Amino acid sequence: MTNQQNVVVVDVKPHGGVKPPLSSPVAKSFSPQDLKLLLIKKRFETENAWVLDSMRASSPTRISNPTTTSLPETDVKSSWIVHHPSALNMFEQIVTASKGKQIAMFLDYDGTLSPIVEDPDRAFMPREMRAAVRDVARFFPTAILTGRCRDKVYSFVKLSGLYYAGSHGMDIKGPSKSCKDNNNGKQGVLFQPASEFLPMIDEVYKALVEKTKSIPGAKVENNKFCVSVHYRCVDEKSWATIAEQVRSVLNHYPKLKLTQGRKVLEIRPTIKWDKGRALEFLLEALGYNNPNDVLPIYIGDDRTDEDAFKVLRDRGLGFGILVSKIPKETNASYSLQEPSEVKEFLRRLVEWKKLSLQTPIIG
Numbered sequence: 001m002t003n004q005q006n007v008v009v010v011d012v013k014p015h016g017g018v019k020p021p022l023s024s025p026v027a028k029s030f031s032p033q034d035l036k037l038l039l040i041k042k043r044f045e046t047e048n049a050w051v052l053d054s055m056r057a058s059s060p061t062r063i064s065n066p067t068t069t070s071l072p073e074t075d076v077k078s079s080w081i082v083h084h085p086s087a088l089n090m091f092e093q094i095v096t097a098s099k100g101k102q103i104a105m106f107l108d109y110d111g112t113l114s115p116i117v118e119d120p121d122r123a124f125m126p127r128e129m130r131a132a133v134r135d136v137a138r139f140f141p142t143a144i145l146t147g148r149c150r151d152k153v154y155s156f157v158k159l160s161g162l163y164y165a166g167s168h169g170m171d172i173k174g175p176s177k178s179c180k181d182n183n184n185g186k187q188g189v190l191f192q193p194a195s196e197f198l199p200m201i202d203e204v205y206k207a208l209v210e211k212t213k214s215i216p217g218a219k220v221e222n223n224k225f226c227v228s229v230h231y232r233c234v235d236e237k238s239w240a241t242i243a244e245q246v247r248s249v250l251n252h253y254p255k256l257k258l259t260q261g262r263k264v265l266e267i268r269p270t271i272k273w274d275k276g277r278a279l280e281f282l283l284e285a286l287g288y289n290n291p292n293d294v295l296p297i298y299i300g301d302d303r304t305d306e307d308a309f310k311v312l313r314d315r316g317l318g319f320g321i322l323v324s325k326i327p328k329e330t331n332a333s334y335s336l337q338e339p340s341e342v343k344e345f346l347r348r349l350v351e352w353k354k355l356s357l358q359t360p361i362i363g
C-alpha cells in the first residue's frame, strides 16, 4: 500500500457552492500532505473571494432584499425612508420619548461628525460641529465611539468632558477635567479589554505596512488595539491583491479577525467586544442600570455601528440613527443623510433642552 490516495479535485465556489470535478472522470493522485495544502489553498481562495465581494458591495450592506430589488430605485428609497424616517422630522417624537429620562448621546466619528475624506489623517471635524458637540455635552452625557485610536480621535475632537471609546470600544476613557489632562497616560482609563493584544497588533501593523507598500494608494493605520487597511485610494483592479495580502498576514494570527468598514479592512482581536458592548459598558459607567432612567441616542454611519444599534433595538432602549444618503440594511430606527444633518439634530436637542429648562412645569 502506498501513501498516495485517489482524490477527485473539486472546485469550491466562493459561497460554498461546489462545481463539478475539474478533471473528472480521470482521478488524480495526491499524498495526504498535497491534499492538506490543496485544501488550505482552496479555503484561502474561498475566504478571499468572500472578502473581495464584500469590498465591492462596500459598507454597510446596501439593501438586497428580493422584495425591494425588483422595485425602481426611487420606490426602494421611499420604502426605506418610511421604515427609517429622518430623525429631524421625528424630533418631537424623540424628545417626547425622553420624558422623565436622561438623554445620553453616543456618537461615531468618521462619516458622522466629520465627512468622509480620502486621507484618514485629514478627517478634521468642522468648527461648527465641534461647537454643536460641545453644547450637547453640556446638557447630556456624551461619548464618542470610534474605530480609530483614542488619542487620534481626541486630537480631532479636542473636547474634554466627553467619554472617548477608541479602537471600536476596546479603549474607553472617561471625561478629563481639562483638555491637557486627556493624554495623561493611563489616568482616567476605564476599560481596555484587549490589552494583551497590543504586541500582536503592533507586529501585524508592521507586517501589513510591509506587505502592502507596493500597492499605490493603500494605507495602513495603527489604531492601537486594531489595524485599518484603507483601499479608498487603491485602483479597483488591485482590490483582490490587497484582500489577498491582508488574508495572508492574518492566516498567521488565528486570534485576530477581519471586519469591514467604508473602503477599509479592519483587523481586530477575536474577543467578544464591539461598539455595542462598549455602549452597554458606558451606560453602566454612567450609572444608568435602570432602563427607565435613560434614553440613549446612538448616531453612526458604518457597519461597526450596527452592533450598537442592535443592542438598543434588542433591549428596546432609546434610538439608533443611521447616517446615510442611500437605503441600507440597518438596525437603526431613524436616519440622517449626512454630518450636516447630524449637526442640525444636535443643535435642535440643545435648543429644546434650553427651552425646557426655562419653561416652568405647570400642574
Ligand SMILES: O=P(O)(O)OC[C@H]1O[C@H](O[C@H]2O[C@H](CO)[C@@H](O)[C@H](O)[C@H]2O)[C@H](O)[C@@H](O)[C@@H]1O
Pocket: 108, 109, 110, 111, 115, 116, 117, 118, 119, 120, 121, 123, 145, 146, 147, 148, 221, 223, 228, 230, 232, 261, 262, 263, 264, 266, 302, 304
Ligand atoms: O468608527 P469610526 O469613527 O467611523 O471609524 C471607522 C474608520 O474610520 C476612518 O476611516 C474612514 O474614514 C476615512 C476618513 O474620512 C476614510 O478615508 C476611510 O475610507 C473610511 O473608512 C479611520 O481612518 C479608520 O481607522 C476607522 O476604523
